[in-house]
Amino acid sequence: QSALTQPASVSGSPGQSITISCTGTSSDVGSYNQVSWYQQHPGKAPKLMIYDVSNRPSGVSNRFSGSKSGNTASLTISGLQAEDEADYYCSSYTSTSTLVIFGGGTKLTVL
Amino acid sequence: ELQLVESGGGLVQPGGSLRLSCAASGFTFSGYWMHWVRQAPGKGLVWVSRINSDGSSTSYADSVKGRFTISRDNAKKTLYLQMNSLRAEDTAVYYCARDVLAAGSHGMDVWGQGTTVTVSS
Numbered sequence: 727q728s729a730l731t732q733p734a735s736v737s738g739s740p741g742q743s744i745t746i747s748c749t750g751t752s753s754d755v756g757s758y759n760q761v762s763w764y765q766q767h768p769g770k771a772p773k774l775m776i777y778d779v780s781n782r783p784s785g786v787s788n789r790f791s792g793s794k795s796g797n798t799a800s801l802t803i804s805g806l807q808a809e810d811e812a813d814y815y816c817s818s819y820t821s822t823s824t825l826v827i828f829g830g831g832t833k834l835t836v837l
Numbered sequence: 838e839l840q841l842v843e844s845g846g847g848l849v850q851p852g853g854s855l856r857l858s859c860a861a862s863g864f865t866f867s868g869y870w871m872h873w874v875r876q877a878p879g880k881g882l883v884w885v886s887r888i889n890s891d892g893s894s895t896s897y898a899d900s901v902k903g904r905f906t907i908s909r910d911n912a913k914k915t916l917y918l919q920m921n922s923l924r925a926e927d928t929a930v931y932y933c934a935r936d937v938l939a940a941g942s943h944g945m946d947v948w949g950q951g952t953t954v955t956v957s958s
Contacts, residue, residue: 729881760941760942760943760944762937762943762944762945764882764945766882771932771948771949771950771951772874772882772932772934772945772948773948774937774944774945774946776944777937777938777943777944777946778943778944783937783944783946813881815881815882817882817884817944819941819942819943823896823899823902824884824898824899825884825887825896825898825942826872826884826887826942827884828874828881828882828883828884829881830881831881831882
């Protein structure tokens with residue numbers, strides 16, 4: 727099964743808001759609310775930012791929010807900060823034999 | 838402190854085997870589903886396998902099915918990944934991760950630091 731589709735890169739200036747999209751199919755994002763988002767800085771393990779489409783784990787800033795419409799999920803980061811510069815991955819439960827599928831990743835640059 | 842610590846990575850020849858371990862601490866290990874996720878050099882995250890809380894149910898990515906086996910020892914609070922018939926394309930950093938909710942695949946909130954597996958002759 728192919729990975730979920732994310733833009734390769736996005737950028738924004740400090741204080742601005744950006745949105746990263748994650749497009750799947752009716753076998754994954756479109757049918758299940760088990761969509762999660764991860765932040766990964768170079769050389770570090772991923773960090774969970776959003777789970778079940780829009781839930782934030784304890785300790786994650788409320789500048790991070792998630793949503794879903796049809797086969798596309800989105801991560802919005804408001805009030806961009808320099809430390810937000812990282813790679814971001816979406817993931818979804820899937821009804822195929824793969825069970826869990828990730829997006830290809832999006833590199834966020836804070837200008 | 839919630840913690841996962843992987844070990845067992847290394848250099849192995851194509852066709853060889855390796856067993857990864859992931860030691861958990863700071864939470865009730867037996868209460869959570871667990872996953873293995875890998876990341877090839879310079880590439881994105883790829884889900885590999887998951888196991889339910891008592892070890893009775895497992896799932897695998899198609900790319901490793903029949904070659905890898907996930908297991909757990911709840912008494913030792915340890916997750917394992919037995920990797921056989923290794924290929925060059927299995928070269929990656931392997932992470933173990935805990936599912937954020939006790940059951941299901943909702944997201945992974947605790948990650949290890951990763952262990953590197955290199956398959957090369």
